[in-house]
Amino acid sequence: MSMELIDRDFARETGAAAPIVHLGTTDILGRIGSLETRLARTEREIDAAQAVRYTVFVEEMKAQVDQDSARRRRDVDSWDALCDHLLVLDRSIEGDTEDQIVGTYRLLRHEVAIAHGGFYSGSEFDVGALVTRHPDKRFMELGRSCVLPQYRTKRTVELLWQGCWAYALKHRIDAMFGCGSFPGVRPEEHALALSFLHHNAVAKGEWAAGALPHLYREMDLMPEEAINARRALFAMPPLIKGYLRLGAMIGNGAVVDQAFNTTDVLIILPIASISGRYVNYYGADAGRFASAC
Template sequence: MTDFVEQTNFVAQNNGAKLYEDIATYPVDSLFNTQLIAQLLAHNFADMAVVETLAPLVKPTISRPSTRQRPLFKSVMVNVSENKFSPQTEQHLLNAQRLRTLTFTQAFSVSFAGFHPSSEQPLDRDDFDNYCTHVVVYDETKQDSFGQPLAVATTRLFDKNGAIKAGHFYSEHEFRLGRLLDDYPYNVLEIGRTCVHPDYRGITTINHLWESIAAVAKAYNVNAFMGCASVPIEEGNVQNWLNHQLDSTKLDIKVTRKLPEDKLSAFDLAQVADVDLANPQNFALPALLKMYVKMGCSLGAAACYDPEFDCADVFVWLPFEQVKPRYQHYLH
């Protein structure tokens, strides 16, 4: 069955308005729309039998003409079950997969083998896509080369019910998580396949993405996030960075594939003078991983090697009670 929930947000920026580069300093209280969450919680979000669309919560306003067209962002959340896609849902999922293919190809120089009958190129798609809630953020003022609204950010959210149907979480493909997941009373939401269009890597896009993640977490009554954060190996020795994260709790979990020795010695940040490996700003980390570290996440003690992307995957574990007081407003 398919759920389709959309929220339209019209973004207007005054001349001279300051855009914060660090998400930790952004006033995120505005990210959580209580009306949207109330509407979500009014439904059995995981088991709705019909497709439903929520009316836009913010109406456009007429402003002075501008020589530059401002983005018109729309966040779409699509919950899918295997072989029960509507054409509308299938299109949103295809748009997300095309964006993933574009960004991951550029970041990791990877080739994909996924096939879709309406796509002329191989795509980043796998069986897990059929069991997740996919978030797609669009800029409706622009179209892609296929005539669709331009997808500018996406992520997929994997709850425990989806993991039961799929057989396991995606992270369990790389990390031995049986004891962690079995011994603690957490309703976990796995965040994965997150990417942002190269032309939209600013705080506004991240805010729209995070707003949808928060809405799904509220709807599913989630109390912990987890996921794999991929770091290009050429950015530095990921294992050295993990070892220097003294403020982060390390989880003694086994990896399915250790980082190859030749990859570890290719470029070692610890040998660079005056580099503070404990500071995420000195390491080329994905934006979400930087945010999780600041919020107080635990990290897997070892990184896993992903041969498909030729990258290092870091396991992130963030129970909500572990979030630092400064960042508790992200969850409420």
């Protein structure tokens, strides 16, 4: 993905009635070199993805987990059983498939969430009101995104996006949302980036959503005239910056997650708002990186 300032040309729509993805007889959603992306097929693969999450969230980012999770060295919660788990695997690694997982994303579809009490991010943000406001749209929640340090490259990120895009098209998703995280629990340490988001990307109108009142932390930490856009984008986590480039909006207010040692913002991405150049890049049928499958 290019590193220029955010495009303002996000008006090109893809349409809500997306086509079903046809990737042949395989369940592989994309390949680049030795890397491939697909959904987890077995409980063992989900367990291995939870081990990758533990490495990133607990060992690297110092998240707090319960004693059982620490003993098993797994990042686990009750939502795992409800979600599909998107994987990126490096097939050049010798060993079992479980040893080849280098990145993962957790995907929760609208109907599954509603049948089980709501979305994970509803514990921090008022996503219930957002969903209720759009009774004709199907939502998907993205979460627990992580990649092992040595694989944090353009190719891995492209495959994660390829997998999410193919999955969204297959299930006729109209909008995606999820938490994006800044490291640490002091929002003021991210005053430049958070203020930029507040002044330039906060969702309004029918897409507005905010932090729950008892968790709300102010994002407007600097006056708009004091913000250097290039420096703000440079200071932003790559995942959040990537969402913005796709055409995402941000919910109003941040939330401090003490357990995960992060400051969270809500990412809101209607499919119809995705920048046309990214639709063209990955393919309207998610075929860009699926041709080798």
